[in-house]
Amino acid sequence: MFRHRYRLAKVATVAAALTVSLTLAACGGSGDTGSASGGSGSAGSSAAGEGQTLKLWHYEGENSAMAIAWNKAIETFKAEHPGVTVDVERKAFEQIQQNAGMILSSDEGPDIMEYNKGNATAGLLASQGLLTDLTEPAESRGWADKLSASLQTTARYDQRGVMGSGNWYGVPNYGEYVMVYYNKDAFAANGIQIPTTLPEFTTALDTFVAAGTTPICMAGAEYPAGQLWYQLALTQADRSFVDDYQLYKNPVDFQNGPTAKGAQMFADWVQKGYIAGDSASLKAEDMGTAFIGGKCPIMVSGSWWFGRLKDEITTFDWGTFLFPGSTLSLGSSGNLWVVPQASENKELAYDFIDITMRPEIQNLLGNSGGIPVAADPSAITDPKTAELIKNFNTISQNDGLAFYPDWPVPGFYDVLVAAFQSSINQSKTPAEVMDSIQGPYTEGVATIQAG
Incomplete structure (x- = not known):
């Protein structure tokens, strides 16, 4: 998914072409179905959502670091929520960007979705009342503690949809x-x-x-x-x-x-x-x-x-x-996990976000070529990736993200x-x-x- 990235949100007719999907029966392909340890908000959640379906959309290529890490997170979510069906659809970036307003105004949207951050995208949808206010779970589940102030800039929007202040409407788990x-x-x-x-x-x-x-x-x-x-x-x-x-x-x-x-x-x-x-x-x-x-x-x-x-x-x-x-x-921070206001499974969506912020998922993201926000630096073994993360940290620490x-x-x-x-x-x-x-x-x- 190549940003691929920066076409701004438009309200348009929901295209019939918005049907590219792939339902993952066993995401990640590693053969490891093991449950992950720890993670706020997930204790005792195995029975949560019994008989429900969590509908998740993202637009990352299958060999991207994000998709690799998220596929593992989906495995973990399934293991911890055995009564929940997870329906994953990989959309084209342009499809979501061009049609997001209409999609989220209908009953056809997902429960959780990757979406572009910024005033003209996530900020616009937040100002239109189409995204769930995530301020309370961001605090109670510890997401706010894991993200630096500079990375929180794109997660928070005021009533006009301008980033940098106000309530949380998205959660990034990479930079x-x-x-x-x-x-x-x-x-x-x-x-x-x-x-x-x-x-x-x-x-x-x-x-x-x-x-x-x-x-x-x-x-x-x-x-x-x-x-x-x-x-x-x-x-x-x-x-x-x-x-x-x-x-x-x-x-x-x-x-x-x-x-x-x-x-x-x-x-x-x-x-x-x-x-x-x-x-x-x-x-x-x-x-x-x-x-x-x-x-x-x-x-x-x-x-x-x-x-x-x-x-x-x-x-x-x-x-x-x-x-x-x-x-x-x-x-900036990476794209956001957003929860549409129309989602019927918000707590399940929050559980999934929790999992993507765990060290084991963050470390996998880093070792797959991504830039984690909550990884253990000593766990990043590839030299090219270590340099990638080091340079990002240099920019972020010097307030250089523009x-x-x-x-x-x-x-x-x-x-x-x-x-x-x-x-x-x-x-x-x-x-x-x-x-x-x-x-x-x-x-x-x-x-x-x-x-």
Whole structure:
């Protein structure tokens, strides 16, 4: 599931195509049906929900770290709730995002669901009364104690649906961030060291271009282009900019400051050949498979790719490093477990969330390539994964998580995609690109603040 991730919630007709499902009779495939020990809220729960069905939706790929850990959590849930049927459906990300409002307003929705965090997604549904207030179970079941203040930002929303304060409407059990994936063999062949500053990074990109290689894998038809623009803007920004952009502390002028500088840098990178001009029509999957296939040596994207790269890259060595020249990185808690207000099995949903927060599930998530929020660091055995988690902890501890560019207002994902497609194909100047973004952003913020 590749964020895959950042199309904003729309109220649309429930599509007939929303039928992709897979009911897991014995999730995890490890052959171990053993019950897990401990876990708040689960003692004496084996008889709870007798004869009921817990309907769970998520959109993680089967080889992702999250799916691996959650499949094990489902095994544990079944063992502890032998009278409950668990119906798991794996949906396409776009399906849930485009239809969430209508789905959760009907009786066709799940009891628990993975959903995108942020003002324009979980915040929007919370403000519409479609999500259950989880404040009480978050406190009584200890979820709040396991999540740092920065990770709680995306779990809590005020009455307007603005994140960072108010009640709990979701619970994350992993973190995520954007980094630079790189082909170590290609770097070595061109005599390039890992860059630690932005000038060193652009020198490395120039070296690849001079050797006839387009260095950065890109996808203009989905989230990657907008995310790169935002990361470039963050190299010119501080925390006050993030607060203004994401939390509306002060108005944002897209023709000046970090946003404009990022747009100019993005256009320059296209013109210099760092990004292919024909990538405007490519999707995130195209970007990922190009990197996996060794067609380009650099991919700037999120930790959600990590597990897949571990599984599928077999022809070269690879690694990761933080984007040079910035103390701020795209990132946040991971997606949220939300409980629809219409759920008929809320206590069972809370029991499942409990299980996903247990050390054994968190450790499995970490060793499968994810970023756990409550794991034992000494239990993470893979060196690449340990580095992944270490870098995330560095960002989080330094208050460097800057969230994502499409979060501020509903519908902004589509705005960003169209804007940076026009930058890649050079049909608009950077100023024109920023002008196309300014209006929807300003109007969206005004609507939210008036609400």
